[in-house]
Amino acid sequence: MINKCLFPAAGYGTRFLPATKAVPKEMLPILTKPLLQYGVEEALSAGIHNMAIVTGRGKRSIEDHFDKSYELESQLIGTNKEHYLEEINNLVDQASFTYIRQKQMLGLGHAILSGQPLVNNEPFAVVLADDLCHNNGDNVLTQMIKVFNEYQCSIVAIQEVPMKDINRYGVIKGHLVNNSKDIYHVDSMIEKPAEEEAPSNLAIIGRYILTPEIFDILKELKPGSSGEIQITDALLVQALKGRVIAYKFKGKRFDCGSIDGYVSATNYFAKKAGIKI
Numbered sequence: 001m002i003n004k005c006l007f008p009a010a011g012y013g014t015r016f017l018p019a020t021k022a023v024p025k026e027m028l029p030i031l032t033k034p035l036l037q038y039g040v041e042e043a044l045s046a047g048i049h050n051m052a053i054v055t056g057r058g059k060r061s062i063e064d065h066f067d068k069s070y071e072l073e074s075q076l077i078g079t080n081k082e083h084y085l086e087e088i089n090n091l092v093d094q095a096s097f098t099y100i101r102q103k104q105m106l107g108l109g110h111a112i113l114s115g116q117p118l119v120n121n122e123p124f125a126v127v128l129a130d131d132l133c134h135n136n137g138d139n140v141l142t143q144m145i146k147v148f149n150e151y152q153c154s155i156v157a158i159q160e161v162p163m164k165d166i167n168r169y170g171v172i173k174g175h176l177v178n179n180s181k182d183i184y185h186v187d188s189m190i191e192k193p194a195e196e197e198a199p200s201n202l203a204i205i206g207r208y209i210l211t212p213e214i215f216d217i218l219k220e221l222k223p224g225s226s227g228e229i230q231i232t233d234a235l236l237v238q239a240l241k242g243r244v245i246a247y248k249f250k251g252k253r254f255d256c257g258s259i260d261g262y263v264s265a266t267n268y269f270a271k272k273a274g275i276k277i
């Protein structure tokens, strides 16, 4: 059972400055909904009700967003705008939210380690809300939980990317599991390789299921690529013991941490909503 979903949301979002000077990147909207809300909804529809969010200084609006706003309610109740409250209140009522602050932004691996007190000693999901995923059937996390239930080890979601972009990702070297077209045993992995040293075009995207041993590994790690503590380096330790599966998920994914990905996601969701642009 996966009961908790961790959302590392403490990064600076420098690629979106000046927008992210006072507004967390994870609160930037695609149409009317913040990126982080899409992630929480994905976790909920995968059957997870405990949301554990790693925040940092300047990110208090995240906590306010996933809470009641009595002032807004008293203004809107009884008016023709009351329905605006429903969506967010439903979400808040269905899930519990816990928070912890990452004190220094030392990378994704460090953010996940900072979340340890919120997830304890059990396998947990990780969603990077700036990777926005969408598809019509089972969502990405639901697909991954099915894979986890079969293999009971850490799972990373992967996608084929053009080799010219490979240096933006963690990249796996793996071999297909028998009779499968989308499940790989991971032999090795490397963070942000140069094109010529990349072992494949299979890039890790922002969805993970991690087993709790990852915390002991993270505690021992020295900063890797770009001086940060990388989750890829911790997963490599598990992979070398045969304990990581990569899953080529079904669906679309938008890198909303980059401006082009953010604009593509906006266009995609606008079209889906029938908005003419």
Ligand code: UTP
Residues within 6 Å of the ligand: 008, 009, 010, 011, 012, 013, 014, 015, 016, 025, 054, 102, 104, 105, 106, 107, 108, 110, 111, 128, 129, 130, 257
């Ligand atoms: P990114 O690598 O996109 O970094 O983080 P960033 O700081 O958010 O953005 P840029 O590169 O400066 O524009 C991927 C995810 O990991 C979280 C981010 O909030 C984002 O959800 N993260 C990253 C942390 O929580 N802490 C960190 O120290 C680094």
